[in-house]
Amino acid sequence: MPGLSGRMSTVVKAKISKLLDRAEDPGETLEYSYQKQIEQLQNVKKGIADVATSKKRLQLQSDKLEQSIVKLDTQARQALAAGNEELARTALERKNVAQSELQSLDGQIKELQAQQDQLTQSEQNLRTKIEQFRSKKEIIKAQYSAAEAQVRISEAATGVGEEMADVGLAMQRAVDKTENMKARADAVSELEAAGTFEDLTAIGPGEDDIDRQLKALSTTSEVDSELAKMKAELGSGTPSAGELGAGSGPEPAAESGPAQGES
Amino acid sequence: MIVRISHEGQYELADGSVAALDELDHQAVRACEAGDEDKFHTAFGRLLEFVRTNGRPVDADHLGGSDLILPPPDVSLEEASKEFTAEGFIPE
Numbered sequence: 030m031p032g033l034s035g036r037m038s039t040v041v042k043a044k045i046s047k048l049l050d051r052a053e054d055p056g057e058t059l060e061y062s063y064q065k066q067i068e069q070l071q072n073v074k075k076g077i078a079d080v081a082t083s084k085k086r087l088q089l090q091s092d093k094l095e096q097s098i099v100k101l102d103t104q105a106r107q108a109l110a111a112g113n114e115e116l117a118r119t120a121l122e123r124k125n126v127a128q129s130e131l132q133s134l135d136g137q138i139k140e141l142q143a144q145q146d147q148l149t150q151s152e153q154n155l156r157t158k159i160e161q162f163r164s165k166k167e168i169i170k171a172q173y174s175a176a177e178a179q180v181r182i183s184e185a186a187t188g189v190g191e192e193m194a195d196v197g198l199a200m201q202r203a204v205d206k207t208e209n210m211k212a213r214a215d216a217v218s219e220l221e222a223a224g225t226f227e228d229l230t231a232i233g234p235g236e237d238d239i240d241r242q243l244k245a246l247s248t249t250s251e252v253d254s255e256l257a258k259m260k261a262e263l264g265s266g267t268p269s270a271g272e273l274g275a276g277s278g279p280e281p282a283a284e285s286g287p288a289q290g291e292s
Numbered sequence: 293m294i295v296r297i298s299h300e301g302q303y304e305l306a307d308g309s310v311a312a313l314d315e316l317d318h319q320a321v322r323a324c325e326a327g328d329e330d331k332f333h334t335a336f337g338r339l340l341e342f343v344r345t346n347g348r349p350v351d352a353d354h355l356g357g358s359d360l361i362l363p364p365p366d367v368s369l370e371e372a373s374k375e376f377t378a379e380g381f382i383p384e
Binding site: 147151153154157158160161162165184185187188189190191195198199202 | 357
């Protein structure tokens, strides 16, 4: 079959024949194959651990983002209650960025989980096959002549070799995917360093930009309300042009002052 | 005949399945060559489904090789259109 399966078969067969060509002596071939199988099994275990580590890292990032979203939402409400719509808008904009980032992170975490499950299953299959190969190896060594053994070794090694090649492929694809995710996480970190998301990840007692602005805002509104109170105490309304002697305090003192004095 | 779906496992199919498999495979390859992502996933999905429904899963302790090896179910169009060479796709 020249299609997709043909391409895959060619690759796998090339890998297996490479494995079998290493040794002439059947006994040696068996031991060499078995050694390679054990090595591959170790690699798979390592690969699964790497995937789990990447997943954990993404989960931590995801937790942080969730906290930021809650915080930014609270900040937006506070800002709006204080009448600063612009600040509320800023907080909501950041919240949106955090939310879309969280969505893509969660997708990646699911993808990694699926990969981890798949590799764990592959590891079990490979382990079963290697165990089978190990017992067959002893039988072949004990019972067959060199010529017969070669045929049986080839059969047995092909089965394990194919499984190994497949697991190798699965591992490589998992590694490539986590590399891509790392690259994306690095890009996000760079944006963070540049201040784009600075406040999204700020947790704990540290004050961030929005906190400071909110504090400044509450100070401003205190001043404003005090001013408003003062205005009310001093009397309402401003004097219209021509109305003299009303004594309406601080208004256009420089110009109307002398006019008042004359009357 | 034994067919392997990469990353999934081996299936034993009746020898007469080869013509149907060949046709489904060609449809997938044509979509792949045309660069039609949707068509490719549909055709490739049909090929996998044929193997799963017409085949019987091979026991894990079976040591034989496969007559056909299909790419993994989540293969991308980009991966499928690449030549799957020993250097390029499977690590040494």
